[in-house]
Every structure is written in structure tokens, then in C-alpha cells.
Amino acid sequence: MATADYRIEEDGGSGARLVLTGDWTTTGLGRTPARLERDAGDRAFSGLDLSELDRFDTAGALALVKASRGGLPNDAFDSRPEAGRIYAMVEKLDREAIAAPREANAFVRTFAKIGRGVYDFGQELLLSLAFLGRLITAVGSAAKNPRRIRWPAWFSQAERAGLDAIPIIAVTNFFIGAVIAFLGANLLSQFGAAVFTVQLVAVSVLREFAVVITSVLLAGRSASSFAAEIGSMRMNQEVDAMQVMGVNPFQALVIPRLAAMLVMLPLLTFVGMLAGLFGGALVTWSQLAYGPAFFIQRITEDPMMGTHLMVGMVKAPVFAIVVAAIGCRQGMSVAGDVESLGRRVTSAVVQAIFAIIFLDAVFALIFLELNL
Structure with a gap:
């Protein structure tokens, strides 16, 4: 199994071409996605060379989606249409994914925690009163029927x-x-x-x-x-x-x-x-x-x-x-x-x-x- 790797080749004045090599799979990626995302930045790739690419799965497609925020050309996967279908599916899911909710600030979180504590206290008090009522009823029933006492x-x-x-x-x-x-x-x-x-x-x-x-x-x-x-x-x-x-x-x-x-x-x-x-x-x-x-x-x-x-x-x-x-x-x-x-x-x-x-x-x- 060949470890996933890449090269960024400058293509004259028209941009840069991304060359993928090895296995872009879950087991073959390693730290390659982090390096690629850092090297790619916000640039738009003018081409994608898949001639040295071996295997490709959804993990590799996600790494490529994260790194190609500037976009890929429409004919990037013409040489490997099966990889193109995987990339298109992952790119669509990533695009339609719901953004993570923004974490509230410390002030709001503090009051929210206090509110949850007050609510939990009230709920515990209510359940305790219900338990006390059932206990009193059971004690009264046992007092009326001593023969049932265990x-x-x-x-x-x-x-x-x-x-x-x-x-x-x-x-x-x-x-x-x-x-x-x-x-x-x-x-x-x-x-x-x-x-x-x-x-x-x-x-x-x-x-x-x-x-x-x-x-x-x-x-x-x-x-x-x-x-x-x-x-x-x-x-x-x-x-x-x-x-x-x-x-x-x-x-x-x-x-x-x-x-x-x-x-x-x-x-x-x-x-x-x-x-x-x-x-x-x-x-x-x-x-x-x-x-x-x-x-x-x-x-x-x-x-x-x-x-x-x-x-x-x-x-x-x-x-x-x-x-x-x-x-x-x-x-x-x-x-x-x-x-x-x-x-x-x-x-x-x-x-x-x-x-x-x-x-x-x-x-x-x-x-x-x-x-x-």
C-alpha cells in the first residue's frame, strides 16, 4: 500500500496543478490532509493530475474537499470518473452540512448552568414530595393490614x-x-x-x-x-x-x-x-x-x-x-x-x-x- 502524497506544480501563469499520488484512503492518508490544506490555502487549482493515484475513497475525497476551497476545474476527474463520483457525493454532503452551533460566551453559560441547577432542584423536590406521599400511603396500608408486613x-x-x-x-x-x-x-x-x-x-x-x-x-x-x-x-x-x-x-x-x-x-x-x-x-x-x-x-x-x-x-x-x-x-x-x-x-x-x-x-x- 502506497502512502498518500501530493505535489503542487506551478502551471505557468494559469495557476497550479495538483498531482495526487499513492492511496488516498482512510488507512493511507496519515497527516497528508493537514499538510495539503496548509499548502493549498485559498488558491484555486487549474488542474488535477490523477495519473499516479492508486486507490481513492470517501476519506480521500473529504481531504480533497477541505483543501480545494478555491474550487477544482469541471474536467478534473475525467480520467477517473469513479473517483469523481465519490468526490461529488462528499462535496455535496459537506456543502449541505449544518454548521456547528456557535458556543455561547462564558456569561451566558454561567447563567444557563444556574438555571439548569434551579430546574434540577425543583424537579428533585417535586419527586421527593411524590415519594413521600407514596411512602405515607404505604405505611398507612401496612398499619391497617399488619399480617402483610414482611x-x-x-x-x-x-x-x-x-x-x-x-x-x-x-x-x-x-x-x-x-x-x-x-x-x-x-x-x-x-x-x-x-x-x-x-x-x-x-x-x-x-x-x-x-x-x-x-x-x-x-x-x-x-x-x-x-x-x-x-x-x-x-x-x-x-x-x-x-x-x-x-x-x-x-x-x-x-x-x-x-x-x-x-x-x-x-x-x-x-x-x-x-x-x-x-x-x-x-x-x-x-x-x-x-x-x-x-x-x-x-x-x-x-x-x-x-x-x-x-x-x-x-x-x-x-x-x-x-x-x-x-x-x-x-x-x-x-x-x-x-x-x-x-x-x-x-x-x-x-x-x-x-x-x-x-x-x-x-x-x-x-x-x-x-x-x-
Whole structure:
């Protein structure tokens, strides 16, 4: 196979003649079209010599069309009419092709992106409200017919979403309590108030960190799992098959996960509280020489510790509903492709964490107004 090449021969004062050599095909062109287009410029060729041309296809014709913007003579392909027919077809398609739309400037693109974001937010809000309505209806139906409740699914989800998460919940909250104790011991010792490190650890763990850290971990662990499981069933049309068989997908898929999370998150939060207090107690013992008995005594003698415990536990059921609902909602919205599944799983985690932080701030304002 001969590589495509060309020569431009000056033809006296009448112009230039283009001589094509080799195979002007898809595999033989290489970088020749770019060189030819650069050398030809806007000149008009007075003739076309095809005596040294071997093979010619649409790729070669397109390269010739791009390079001969000045035009070719009418008799250019008389010696190779089959090449002329290919060239005429490609030249017509190129001439009639729709020009690429001009890209908008950065200012317009910025506002367009903001508009699409607002539209997507509104659409997500509308779909979430629709999901909430269907969920409330399914819960009411399950309450009216307790015999239809799928208890094995409830216990299975409780084990997977709750019991299996105990190690990571306990370890994470243990280190959170230890870090708080380290910071408190270091800072409060400078003011001669190291004894208040115990209260700092207890209040922060009981009131905020245990429930928030536990919820965030379950948002990354369980919300993503719910979205992936239900989304995979959507992709395989198993949810549609349930509806055909008369099974309510919300009662079979959503309610068991919601109930499991509602039961297990408060229990995991309590485990996180114990682990966080244990981590703080070890640090105060090792850094400040306050033994476990002193740590426990300082906590039990503070009359506000019960209030702090209640504040932390009140948040847990709300966070549980939010995490489970967002995970199932994103799973139910998965389309029929893997890209949609990945996008929805990511959205489930991000939205659940954002909702937890937002609701925690709302609870803080509410309890502040209630002086709790």
C-alpha cells in the first residue's frame, strides 16, 4: 500500500496543478490532509493530475474537499470518473452540512448552568414530595393490614444496617471522644480547669457527636446500600415485575429498610455514646490522672447530663427516617443504565449527609429556644 502524497506544480501563469499520488484512503492518508490544506490555502487549482493515484475513497475525497476551497476545474476527474463520483457525493454532503452551533460566551453559560441547577432542584423536590406521599400511603396500608408486613425482611435489614455496623460505629466514636478529651485536656489545663474536660467530653459526645457521626456513617454505609440495591432491581426490571404480580414495591422494599433504620439508629447512637465516653475516659485517665470512678462521678453528679442524653437521642429517629428515605428515594429513581445507578448512589450519600448537618443545625436552634 502506497502512502498518500501530493505535489503542487506551478502551471505557468494559469495557476497550479495538483498531482495526487499513492492511496488516498482512510488507512493511507496519515497527516497528508493537514499538510495539503496548509499548502493549498485559498488558491484555486487549474488542474488535477490523477495519473499516479492508486486507490481513492470517501476519506480521500473529504481531504480533497477541505483543501480545494478555491474550487477544482469541471474536467478534473475525467480520467477517473469513479473517483469523481465519490468526490461529488462528499462535496455535496459537506456543502449541505449544518454548521456547528456557535458556543455561547462564558456569561451566558454561567447563567444557563444556574438555571439548569434551579430546574434540577425543583424537579428533585417535586419527586421527593411524590415519594413521600407514596411512602405515607404505604405505611398507612401496612398499619391497617399488619399480617402483610414482611417480618423476615425487617429483621434482615435490621441486621445488615444495624448490627453489622456496630464495630465501625464504636471505633469511630471512640476516637472522636479521645480527640475531644485530648483537646480539652490541652486547652483547659492552661487555665487550671482541666477537671472540666470530663464535662466537655460528656456534653459533646452525648449531645452532638455520637448521633451526628453515627448518622453520617450510616448515610455512607446504608443509604448508599439502599440506593444500590433498589437501583439494581430497577435496572433488572424486578420492581416492575413486583407491580405486575400485585406486590407493592414500597411495602416490599422501602418500609422494611425504613423500619430497620428507625429501630437501629437510636441503638447505634447509644453504642456510639458509650464508645465516645470510653475513649474520653481513657484519655483523661492517661493524660490527667483522673480515674474512671472520678470520670463517672463527674458525669452522674451533673443534673444536665440527662438532658444532653435526651437531646442526642431525640435526633436519632429523625436522622434515621431521613437517611433511609433518601437512600430508597434515590434507588427508586434509577433509570436503566449503570451511569444512572452510580449517579443516584452518589446523590444518596451526599443528600443524606447534607440533610443530617442541616437538621442538626435546626435542632440546635430549637433546643436553644427551648433552653435545653
